[in-house]
Amino acid sequence: MNSLIRTLMVATMITGSASIWAEDAASGIVVTSDDQSQRCILPLVVTAVDGQEVEDGAPTDRFEFEAGTHSISGYGAGDPALCKTFAAEGGLPVPEGPIGQSTLKFNVEAGKAYYLGVDVRSDNTDRWKIVTWKIKH
16 A cells, blocks of 8 residues: 555544644644653653544554644553663563553644654653653754
8 A cells, every 4th residue: 555545544533623643834744753761851652632532553653633622541562661750770560551541632843843752761660741841843
């Protein structure tokens, strides 16, 4: 299947105001796949966008959002053992299952790119959550 058709099919899997891969001057981009594990920010596996579940297997590493308030739910992926929270002597054991399952509500401004990930810097697992760790203009 050619990649354009596959991308269009995936875009229809997510309803609401988010779509995958398109870029528009009146929208903002959200990137969830930039691995910052050594900084204790894990890539984000997205499970829902604006309250709508994302189908298993749908690519979720980049979204375009209309300007306004949105939400993303998900959990951390990647290799958390690279993070000092786990790698340091006496550090936490790497947990099984979803890491930092949470929902982030955020405001998107047109023309900006937002980089999201799951922050696991704290020794308190209740504080592991989705964060915006970088914004590009």
